[in-house]
Amino acid sequence: MGKAQKKTGKGRLDKYYKLAKEQGYRARSAFKLIQLNKKYAFLESARCCVDLCAAPGGWLQVASKYMPTNSVIIGVDLVPIKPIPRVVTFATDITTAQCRNLIRSELKDWKADVVLHDGAPNVGTAWVQDAYSQSELVLMSLKLAVEFLIKGGTFVTKVFRSVDYNNLIWVFNQLFGKVEATKPPSSRNVSAEIFVVCRDFLAPKHIDPKFLDPKHVFKDLSTTAASGTDKGTSANNAQANVFHPEKKRRKRDGYDDGDYILFKKTSASDFIRSVDPIAVLGLVNKISFESQEEKEWLQLDITSPDVQASCDDLKVLGKGDFKNLLKWRSALREEIGLEVKEKDIEDLVETVEVTDEVDEEQQIRNELERLNAEAAARTKRERRRANEIKTKTIQRMQLQMTAPLDIGLEQNDASLVGQEDIFDLTGTERELRNKGGIGIIRVDEDTPEDEEEDDVIEENDDDDEVLDSEEERDRKTAQLEAELDGLYDAYQEKLKERDAQFKAKEARRKNGLLEEWGGIREDDDGDSDEEGGWDQMEAAKGEVDGDSSDESDNEEPETPGRKRRRPHETDMKPDKKVKLVTKLEEPTTGSRASQVWFSQELFGGLEGLDDVEEEEEEEEEEEREDVSMASVQHHGDEEEWQDDPAAISDDDFEVVPQRDDHDVEMWDAEDENQDEVKKKHIEKYGLTTAEAVSIAQQLVNRQTTRTHLLNDGFNRYSLNAKDGLPPWFLDDEEKHYKPNIPVTKEAIAALRARQRTLDARPIKKIAEAKGRKKLRATQRLEKAMKKAEGVNETSDMTEREKAQQIVKLMRRGTAKANQKKEAKVVVAKGPHKGLKGRPKGVKGRYVMVDARMRKETRAKKRKEKANKKRK
Numbered sequence: 125m126g127k128a129q130k131k132t133g134k135g136r137l138d139k140y141y142k143l144a145k146e147q148g149y150r151a152r153s154a155f156k157l158i159q160l161n162k163k164y165a166f167l168e169s170a171r172c173c174v175d176l177c178a179a180p181g182g183w184l185q186v187a188s189k190y191m192p193t194n195s196v197i198i199g200v201d202l203v204p205i206k207p208i209p210r211v212v213t214f215a216t217d218i219t220t221a222q223c224r225n226l227i228r229s230e231l232k233d234w235k236a237d238v239v240l241h242d243g244a245p246n247v248g249t250a251w252v253q254d255a256y257s258q259s260e261l262v263l264m265s266l267k268l269a270v271e272f273l274i275k276g277g278t279f280v281t282k283v284f285r286s287v288d289y290n291n292l293i294w295v296f297n298q299l300f301g302k303v304e305a306t307k308p309p310s311s312r313n314v315s316a317e318i319f320v321v322c323r324d325f326l327a328p329k330h331i332d333p334k335f336l337d338p339k340h341v342f343k344d345l346s347t348t349a350a351s352g353t354d355k356g357t358s359a360n361n362a363q364a365n366v367f368h369p370e371k372k373r374r375k376r377d378g379y380d381d382g383d384y385i386l387f388k389k390t391s392a393s394d395f396i397r398s399v400d401p402i403a404v405l406g407l408v409n410k411i412s413f414e415s416q417e418e419k420e421w422l423q424l425d426i427t428s429p430d431v432q433a434s435c436d437d438l439k440v441l442g443k444g445d446f447k448n449l450l451k452w453r454s455a456l457r458e459e460i461g462l463e464v465k466e467k468d469i470e471d472l473v474e475t476v477e478v479t480d481e482v483d484e485e486q487q488i489r490n491e492l493e494r495l496n497a498e499a500a501a502r503t504k505r506e507r508r509r510a511n512e513i514k515t516k517t518i519q520r521m522q523l524q525m526t527a528p529l530d531i532g533l534e535q536n537d538a539s540l541v542g543q544e545d546i547f548d549l550t551g552t553e554r555e556l557r558n559k560g561g562i563g564i565i566r567v568d569e570d571t572p573e574d575e576e577e578d579d580v581i582e583e584n585d586d587d588d589e590v591l592d593s594e595e596e597r598d599r600k601t602a603q604l605e606a607e608l609d610g611l612y613d614a615y616q617e618k619l620k621e622r623d624a625q626f627k628a629k630e631a632r633r634k635n636g637l638l639e640e641w642g643g644i645r646e647d648d649d650g651d652s653d654e655e656g657g658w659d660q661m662e663a664a665k666g667e668v669d670g671d672s673s674d675e676s677d678n679e680e681p682e683t684p685g686r687k688r689r690r691p692h693e694t695d696m697k698p699d700k701k702v703k704l705v706t707k708l709e710e711p712t713t714g715s716r717a718s719q720v721w722f723s724q725e726l727f728g729g730l731e732g733l734d735d736v737e738e739e740e741e742e743e744e745e746e747e748r749e750d751v752s753m754a755s756v757q758h759h760g761d762e763e764e765w766q767d768d769p770a771a772i773s774d775d776d777f778e779v780v781p782q783r784d785d786h787d788v789e790m791w792d793a794e795d796e797n798q799d800e801v802k803k804k805h806i807e808k809y810g811l812t813t814a815e816a817v818s819i820a821q822q823l824v825n826r827q828t829t830r831t832h833l834l835n836d837g838f839n840r841y842s843l844n845a846k847d848g849l850p851p852w853f854l855d856d857e858e859k860h861y862k863p864n865i866p867v868t869k870e871a872i873a874a875l876r877a878r879q880r881t882l883d884a885r886p887i888k889k890i891a892e893a894k895g896r897k898k899l900r901a902t903q904r905l906e907k908a909m910k911k912a913e914g915v916n917e918t919s920d921m922t923e924r925e926k927a928q929q930i931v932k933l934m935r936r937g938t939a940k941a942n943q944k945k946e947a948k949v950v951v952a953k954g955p956h957k958g959l960k961g962r963p964k965g966v967k968g969r970y971v972m973v974d975a976r977m978r979k980e981t982r983a984k985k986r987k988e989k990a991n992k993k994r995k
């Protein structure tokens with residue numbers, strides 16, 4: 125038997141391995157033949173059997189046991205087989221003429237009733253390559269079988285589930301009356317092997333040599349694979365390569381026939397002209413530009429250096445790069461006329477229309493249609509331009525360059541939809557435009573805003589064409605992206621169904637999401653220590669005071685600093701910023717997003733004042749005790765106020781503070797339950813992550829304030845609109861697009877310490893087991909003492925004998941319970957890989973383990989659990 129088949133590689137020390145050892149079989153595979161024979165009973169009646177690939181001889185032993193005495197049994201293998209009674213063996217390659225001659229010379233003019241084949245070339249090392257040579261080996265054994273089998277004889281062979289499987293079965297069916305594929309229970313589920321029992325050999329006089337020629341038998345599959353029509357295997361893999369380029373895949377189905385090269389190259393022309401570009405991208409490593417035409421493509425503007433670099437090594441590309449390549453393909457196809465632009469088609473139609481002779485009515489109708497189309501195009505362009513402006517404004521707002529114009533009006537405000545749309549793909553562009561949203565747009569500083577400029581653009585035919593072709597390209601890209609998304613969904617579904625690990629990961633991910641800290645929410649128990657109690661009451665009081673003086677403020681002449689904070693409507697200049705103020709004064713229509721937005725320091729009004737006060741408090745310890753006094757001080761001290769950065773930023777625009785009384789969270793000293801509720805809340809959502817602990821420490825140490833945390837929570841991740849985004853993008857974002865909250869060493873140390881104390885606590889089960897052990901020891905001792913008393917009282921023994929007996933009994937009573945000898949676990953890798961017998965340097969009991977065994981045990985447990993649930 126080949127060296128690679130040693131039994132440690134797959135952790136085969138299972139039931140059949142042990143059974144084989146017990147019953148003296150040389151290989152566990154013996155049980156496969158036993159089980160096959162139990163089902164088909166071909167050995168009992170056989171007088172002559174040839175076993176191809178027979179080492180170490182397990183099947184030969186079975187044949188010799190189950191076949192009648194005096195039968196002829198021949199075994200052939202590359203490696204010599206230890207002698208077995210009544211069995212003749214040869215060491216030779218079954219694919220050679222020598223093997224054929226040896227069998228012929230042994231059989232003389234006899235024919236075999238059974239030909240067995242359990243061949244496996246190089247099992248375990250390079251499975252992928254094995255699949256093909258296995259099929260070839262099967263065909264070689266079939267060749268010998270048809271030569272030596274008697275009419276009606278049986279051929280048993282092992283085939284692997286590979287792309288060649290169906291072809292082999294087809295050939296068997298041509299030569300045998302009954303062909304059945306089966307998997308005996310002793311064959312591992314994880315193994316791709318299947319046994320095919322071909323009975324009732326037809327023994328045709330003439331067998332077409334093509335049936336036994338690998339080139340012909342496996343030919344069909346190679347062509348389908350090459351053309352990419354085989355969706356079940358290579359095409360799927362190819363798609364998976366494009367959706368998940370970061371994953372390395374094994375070729376479980378084996379390499380396609382004639383496709384032994386790992387590095388694959390295709391010409392740019394093939395890629396451009398291919399009907400399935402995604403499959404091409406997934407299959408090849410490189411897209412080359414060799415022909416004259418392809419070299420010319422390289423000179424085109426659309427073939428950017430990025431595209432060229434991507435074509436050079438497709439295996440290192442990410443999803444974005446693949447998309448770019450697909451876009452480039454579409455653009456190039458247009459360029460070389462493989463795809464006709466919609467506009468060109470329209471032109472063509474128009475020319476025909478002009479030359480055609482049509483009646484007057486028809487002409488008017490055409491004219492109307494043309495005008496309608498023009499008007500539609502114009503409105504489309506206008507809408508797009510308006511959206512561009514909106515996006516620009518939103519971007520500016522995000523950069524705090526300007527104030528929001530319409531935030532605060534409605535939840536489904538167009539600008540908010542627009543915000544989502546910035547990240548949207550063109551697939552939904554049209555739909556969103558209809559809703560008043562925006563598409564992917566170029567932000568151009570000189571975007572024309574008035575009608576006049578619109579007209580100029582309309583008159584510019586070239587520009588129009590660019591727009592149209594761009595639209596068309598976008599549409600095609602969108603189509604491709606939609607296709608990609610659909611396939612991605614299907615791929616994820618498949619993964620979910622198949623992969624238990626994936627399910628576990630998903631579950632972990634969901635749990636992780638719950639644990640993640642995403643800033644303080646409004647509905648959180650907001651009574652932070654820092655602002656609770658006295659501080660908050662004072663702040664609220666100050667605010668109430670402020671509110672009460674609201675009206676009087678309007679009449680009173682205000683200091684500039686105060687005016688900045690509390691401007692009056694009538695003081696506003698009639699510019700854009702005024703609009704903001706007037707809109708903001710409609711609190712009932714304000715969305716939650718806008719509330720969060722305006723909770724920023726920038727819009728603070730009185731709140732801003734409070735915050736400034738807090739900062740001042742930290743600097744000046746004495747002033748902390750009297751917040752209102754400090755505030756008064758600020759009001760009077762104009763210069764100091766202007767030094768404050770928040771105040772300076774207020775210069776940009778003036779804001780009316782928005783704050784409802786009920787927004788203030790008051791400390792209710794009488795509510796005793798509050799502490800309890802708070803405790804429970806902390807227990808539930810409490811300090812379980814390093815981030816949470818870090819923040820808590822910062823709060824306790826007064827390094828941060830609740831307001832700061834609230835403001836920090838309003839970051840680029842907090843209003844990340846997700847609607848309409850493709851699932852793969854969202855998956856990716858979930859992994860990488862999240863706030864990175866700095867954690868402190870102390871926080872990690874605190875968490876670890878807590879974990880250690882938890883770990884140190886005795887587990888109930890262990891405590892119980894220890895108790896049981898103690899109980900047994902006492903019982904043993906009591907028993908021994910009773911016996912000793914009995915010995916003491918007996919008069920048949922001398923004192924010396926008694927003493928000896930008592931010592932013996934007591935020793936037994938105090939002895940520890942039989943301890944199980946622990947087995948040393950030896951991992952079957954490195955120097956232990958493929959080792960037979962005791963590994964070097966290991967004494968005592970040992971167990972050989974390997975990754976596969978662990979996987980199998982886990983899979984078995986999983987299955988059992990699933991079955992139980994089903995019941």
Ligand SMILES: C[S@@+](CC[C@H](N)C(=O)[O-])C[C@H]1O[C@@H](n2cnc3c(N)ncnc32)[C@H](O)[C@@H]1O
Pocket residue numbers: 125126150151153154176177178179180181182183184200201202203216217218219242243244245246261
């Ligand atoms: C799974 S083992 C056979 C086990 C056997 N049925 C038993 O029960 O002991 C497969 C055997 O096929 C043999 N083999 C592989 N290629 C061969 C070839 N071309 N000619 C002869 N034997 C070959 C290997 O040497 C290996 O011993």
